[in-house]
Amino acid sequence: MEWNKDKSLRLSRICVYIFTVIMVVVAVLAPKIFGTLIEFRVHYLGGTLPYFLASTYTACIPATVALWGLNRLLGNIEKGDVFIAENVQIMRTLSWRCIVAGLICLVSSSYYMPFLILAAAAGFVGLILRVVKNVFAQAVEIKEDNDFTI
């Protein structure tokens, strides 16, 4: 099987859908998942279930927006619209959503320390996306210049 751009895009789309399903499942099963975790670590996590649920459901909002943005970005790339202003806007939104998710994790680390690792990871991804967004914005300008050079 020969690998090509279209198959890669399809794989990315499938991954976005899988991630969406995982997010929905985690959101639905969150009380059970965190309940079990707290049961095992009851000596220092006792009574924190509402905090875990609040963190999970709050983080679901930027995650949903980010997944929707990724889906739109992939749709535009499939149509051949790569270096367009809309994609720069989507990347900016993605970057901010990652930073918001990082902040939620940072606040959540006050009751469960491992969230600090997630906060750092989300913040770093947000930073990378921001740099890629800047590159994209420059590319859009160059493309516009090129398109209007006759």
Next chain:
Amino acid sequence: MSIIVNIDIMMAKRKISAGELADRIGITPANLSILKNNKAKAIRFSTLEALCKALECQPADILEFVDD
């Protein structure tokens, strides 16, 4: 826009249509329209050369500087 492209005037003088001119200089009618409507950001020397050849004129007959 400080640089005005006066292709319309030269086309009228030479009695040449947009489609024919686009065909002669080897650009698409859409790109010629961008040039004619002063929407272009830059013009290649090769395009300018082809335009001058097709319209039998000098670059100054096509391009004009207007101080805003």
